[in-house]
Amino acid sequence: MKRIENFKSIIDKYEVVFFDAFGVIKTYQGLVPGIEDTFAYLEATKKEYYIVTNDASRSPVQLAESYHRAGLTAITPDRVISSGMLTKEYLDLKVDDGIVAYLGTEDSAHYIDSSGLHTLPVSQINITNLDKVNALIFLDDEGFDWCDDLNKTVNILRKRTIPVIVANTDHAYPRSVSDVAIAIGGIASMVENIVGKQFIRFGKPDSQMFMFAYDMIRNYRPISKKEIVMVGDTLQTDILGGNKFGLDTVLVLSGNTLPNDAEARITATGIVPTYICDNAVVKTGGFDF
Amino acid sequence: MKRIENFKSIIDKYEVVFFDAFGVIKTYQGLVPGIEDTFAYLEATKKEYYIVTNDASRSPVQLAESYHRAGLTAITPDRVISSGMLTKEYLDLKVDDGIVAYLGTEDSAHYIDSSGLHTLPVSQINITNLDKVNALIFLDDEGFDWCDDLNKTVNILRKRTIPVIVANTDHAYPRSVSDVAIAIGGIASMVENIVGKQFIRFGKPDSQMFMFAYDMIRNYRPISKKEIVMVGDTLQTDILGGNKFGLDTVLVLSGNTLPNDAEARITATGIVPTYICDNAVVKTGGFDF
Amino acid sequence: MKRIENFKSIIDKYEVVFFDAFGVIKTYQGLVPGIEDTFAYLEATKKEYYIVTNDASRSPVQLAESYHRAGLTAITPDRVISSGMLTKEYLDLKVDDGIVAYLGTEDSAHYIDSSGLHTLPVSQINITNLDKVNALIFLDDEGFDWCDDLNKTVNILRKRTIPVIVANTDHAYPRSVSDVAIAIGGIASMVENIVGKQFIRFGKPDSQMFMFAYDMIRNYRPISKKEIVMVGDTLQTDILGGNKFGLDTVLVLSGNTLPNDAEARITATGIVPTYICDNAVVKTGGFDF
């Protein structure tokens, strides 16, 4: 574990950089100041980069647009790899027909539309269509009535033996400088505990997220895991997952992990990043590239 | 473990009978048919009995009234011991002043009113009174907005280091012949997991419930644990808790545990009742007492 | 939560003091320096005191002797309340005949001998006596072959549906200034997880420990919970358990909880003692009593 002053020296060592989104590129306040310089440097040096995010609430196109609106045009939809994409792949491969019930917004559901499947919010499941429900997806914490629809979800899962996908493993996410919100991953764990069944989770730290990104690169060029670095602000997801997949990892201190307790948390959890860096900003001050 | 045909033979062996409420005396359909005969027999033979319940949604007076409305007048408020009573004892002993924030109905909150404390629903906590919140109670799954108030609860607990009481340990409860509902104990576990703090739980199988009942009896007469039997329909709460406290236990098959999988569940969990009985109904057919 | 300079001022406020043993009265290095003054002050002021310990490896007589050898004669066997005593009470009340198999030393087993029961180490259970095993007890981490006897324990519990008692809930205990040892509570959790059955645990933070002590006092005098204070070095056992039972609590910093992270741990766990004190030593400097 090495402390690094300038994130630039990390980029210089690798061919491909995977970035977590929240806490690394943006926060609830908008873009991390100076992060545009990082992407300019990546473009200038012809390095590849991907955003690897547990956010399943929107499609890659919508996620990219949110960066564009903030002024970061370097992030195009083909650079975004979300846990929602793994959910869609699962449905394509494993669920042939019938209804996919979901908890989340219409936006999140639109994205997982898969040929042959009928996507319906849990609120619209009733005695007439219950038998056709062949999968249930936890997509987002918004877009449904928590009390009514979670109670309905519990009862659907007591009556139907079907795969249940959790498209976002996070239990909470920051909403302002002082507040967090309960994420769909936390809600899903409560339901899983109550119905006693085993759900399928997509999202970091699970290897399948990294594999999906790794495969996308290998589709058009050879690459070794040694040439990829994962940059994240959370030990339990970004760093643990990256390490396990065999990647070098950078913990940045611009999000979940605060500068003054990074070392204590690393010691307590035993999750050790390859590098620690204040943030993912390339400091280009005065130098040409 | 002995199968018993007539619950009467169990009553005959003990001085005091503890009953769970739901699944033993009543179900979502009303009183268990014939249960009046059991209480008539208890009165006739001058045996003592108590209702030991995880239901913290109403006071003993209100719980007793609900039996009276159903036609069972033998259950008076002084016979009812609920996890809510332990919550109230905790507040009396351990919280001296300030606000007690709660999730639940007004009825449930009214009951825990303790001198010197101001009881307020979580929805009414804000930046002006946050500093005065000295305890937070999970009372009931009704009476609040799940999305708004659970998110608010998480943030209160991130800002205030205060005791959190879960007044009902159940994770789900039956609502109709085919459906269950998520109980406040399940919701509390989700919040506990997210904030990473340790909550205090009152309710079976915890010994403190049984101790509370045991103490009530000893206030006016000597009694040995050998002379008390606990009757319940749930292995993980009634039977485990009764066994651990040192009581003999009866599993009845009129609620949570179904006749055709009682033995499989006992073997799977290792929780062994002293007796198994179809229900807690005394069959008095043709005999005088 | 108040910081207290001199433990004496705490004693002055209560009628009865409960002490945890390890980390409060003694450490792996012997008695806490000056602790004799505390017991001299308790005797002088005619306050009652009890040692409430999760140590089930020896009987109260043997535990008291270990204090005498160290020079602390004030602790007599009737002052010692251990989780082993709850185990013995359970066997007396709930197991009528047959074999009680155990993991632990002969010393620890001798203590739980109960009339009508035959106590045998797990190593002596075989095909000829397996059917007579009516309970299994995890007593101590010493006195048995971990590999052979834990594998045998797993297979006994797959074949016999019997109560399993864990007489010490601790998962580890300190053995020197730098090292800890795995405790029987940690081993029991592994076995419980593998066999999928539910074990019965005695020991702090469970209320039954406190109730046992509380009942001992009430046998000869009336006492209110308000008049008892629990002194311990561990938030998760001593303080959580004392709080839940309704007692005031003192966290001392002479054991598990170190002075420089006491506040961080209290905030992280949400377990709040009534007082914090460097140690349980009464400073009597220059004053007569």
Added chain:
Amino acid sequence: MKRIENFKSIIDKYEVVFFDAFGVIKTYQGLVPGIEDTFAYLEATKKEYYIVTNDASRSPVQLAESYHRAGLTAITPDRVISSGMLTKEYLDLKVDDGIVAYLGTEDSAHYIDSSGLHTLPVSQINITNLDKVNALIFLDDEGFDWCDDLNKTVNILRKRTIPVIVANTDHAYPRSVSDVAIAIGGIASMVENIVGKQFIRFGKPDSQMFMFAYDMIRNYRPISKKEIVMVGDTLQTDILGGNKFGLDTVLVLSGNTLPNDAEARITATGIVPTYICDNAVVKTGGFDF
């Protein structure tokens, strides 16, 4: 979920078959009777097959030899994919120098030897070489003293912040018709719980096992997940892992899951195989191939 009479009809539908080892190809009694016919049929029809096993106690060469000794020569080392191989890949990618301490047999350790690393049993770690320990691996339940070496492991991990690999996720494994043994995965969970750090686990149901096998095939030919089927006897590892990776799955009833409770377990866990088949034996009776 379809019941299939003859495993042959499953092979006919796929290009590649992944087999779990224990409970599918062999049991504690030796090869599953008739399983040779399955591999003869696979060879005759030029289908590919791999053994995907959580057994990290021996190298692929040694595992293949054990099949040869039993008379099944079709399984060559290049067909065996074990969780030990993922452990070796991790060490190659992520640990550059120093000592790798391990719990297991010398055989299991020999296999993970990685250039630049010094592999030493935990029993040989002491104050002179502790600082050079850069990883610790749980390999096998044999080859070490459980009491001494597990206590030593706990203390190594309290002093060194290093990655810990669990090379076998199983908590128990069958050893005879009536007995099981505690597996290294169960032991590792106890240690993880005591030290409070997060270990890295390789083995089904984790996707990385399936990805490793999938990548091996893609090295020399294109293949879609739709063309691969996973055959296993355990819902929680083989079937859950296969499903999540996007493969079709076959539950066979020759091992962990018994014919008379397969459906109950599927309903209870919510883990649904694509097919159920008595065993993985191709019945070729009277037909030529």
